[in-house]
Amino acid sequence: MNNHPFHHTQTAHCESGVISNLLGHYGLRISEPMAFGIGAGIFFAHLPFVKVNGVPGTTYRIWPGAIFQRVCSRLGVKMETAKFSSPEKGMAALDTVIATGTPVGLLSSVYYLPYFPPSYRFHFNAHNLVVYGKQNGQYLVSDPVMDTVTEIDPESLAQARFAKGFPAPKGKMYYPVHVPDVASFEKPVKEGIQQACHYMLKIPFPMFGVKGIRYLANRVKDYPAKVGERKSALYLGNVIRMQEEIGTGGAGFRFVYAAFLQEAATLLKKDELSKLAAELTQTGDLWRNFAFSAGRVCKSRAADNVSYKELSEMLLQCAAAEEAFFRRLAQVKF
Template identity: 75%
Template sequence: MTQFNHVQTAHCESGVISNIFRHYGLQISEPMAFGIGAGIFFGHLPFVKVNGVPGTTYRIWPGAIFSRVCKRLGVKMESRKFSSPAKARQALEEVIAKGIPVGMQSSVYYLPYFPASYRFHFNAHNLVVFGKENGHYLVSDPIMDTVTQIDPESLEQARFAKGFPEPKGKMYYPVSVPGQVDFTGPIREGIKQACHYMLKIPVPFFGVKGIRFLARRVKDYPTKEGDRRAALYLGNIIRMQEEIGTGGAGFRFMYAAFLREAGALLGSQELKDLGTELTAVGDLWRNFAFAAGRVCKARSADNVSYAELANMLLHIADEEEKVFRRLSKVKF
């Protein structure tokens, strides 16, 4: 059996990066992977419906963190998708037979080791398969506390789930990993890219502009959508923030941890201080989720409550803008 050191992490994509890279001797924490990959983001797309409600995201799109980290650290990856489950299974068997841990994209809905209440149609969950025993694949799922197993049929369903984004059996694994890396350049590139995405995208749906855009829409939900749909839309914002992967506040906490780690590594007190400030922003997101949850449960909440939620979002946008504008000017 392949030995694989499983470490539980907060988020699947950055967790898989950290666990796989450490397997090959490249020591990198989950927050460092998230920061170098410029994972922090915000987007609200009212015209992109997810299960009938507008989509909200608090992180960059799936796969971007991995590709950016690999490029910036000089890791060469083999990545494949497949036209049929049979071909995907054969390829997986061949790679793990060589003792190579394999990352893959899957649907949470078909992972039987998740509690039923956590299994929903989310097709961008990352995990690692690192061997096979008694006909079951050995799985390091970064959000689980220990390694687990999955039967071939369930894994096949998870790898070929329908819906957006279709995994299409995607699997990936390193073919070349440097033993030593100077993190200074990758940290600088990751911070520069994160600041650009949070501050400079010239459309209103993304970054701090996107948070303000969402605030305006939340304020008008009851009058434009009616009480029932307003509560549905608001509930999805909370769900995307608190239940999908690491969530909005969680991503802020993780990026804050990256800034503190980067500050310690590079001797920058300013980066450490900004990490502390972003942690406070994460607390504001958590407060918003708590207040929004109370409005959803009330059902009959009037427009004043939604207006208060909108003001909370505007305050969050102001605070995030302060952090990223200062971060964009840090010299190291």
């Protein structure tokens, strides 16, 4: 494969950032927004029956691994992927591959990565990073959300790769075994846009896409009456955490997707995509405003229905904006 030194670029989100850095290492230049868009990464779901650290799960992006799988499929990249039954097997396999000079993508838990500040280390098991070598017993790490490369000791890396909980990473590692010298982005961009519109507008279940934002809005309004003051703050706090701290955050994903549409507008010579990109950044601002107001409610432990009702209305505003945006995007003729 390629034995050039690994080039680290800081990105907004771990999965699309690893795609950009890994494929770039093999000469296939793809920006983080382009990877996110081709992989149809923008999404929304609220899953009260899927508990994350004991509270209902909310996601502002497609499930972990989907962006990677879609980008590789659409660009003709072949990946070797493996999971392991024990840390010993997983670490031995990693050592074997990096000894050949091949950078390896890993799934990990943020909690066990010592180079993160303590306030950012919590139990989130779907963080992607790249290990590109080993020196003096330390693994050399390119974590796309960090501004520079770093190192990690074997014990911490093994803990991060084999953390318990949902979803269990099981030592997952992946690396390219075939990267095309050139790839046309036009068709993958169109397919990514069409898939994102479908997932945001057409899934028939109420927890997903634009329907999912409205579903969350209705639940938030009733939190104080249904789960009490303490749980209301915990539930709302997790919605904010998933929006503003996990990877890029809900608003951040909207800004990344807007950047993708700007690139796509140039690539496909479609000015209307550029206009839609500007519109989506305004939706990102709506999400940021919601997070700010929700944070204030959490900190004050205010359990009066007025505050939660206002938050519910802000979410309904986000839903209306996203529905209008994706309907217009779905109508773009390619």
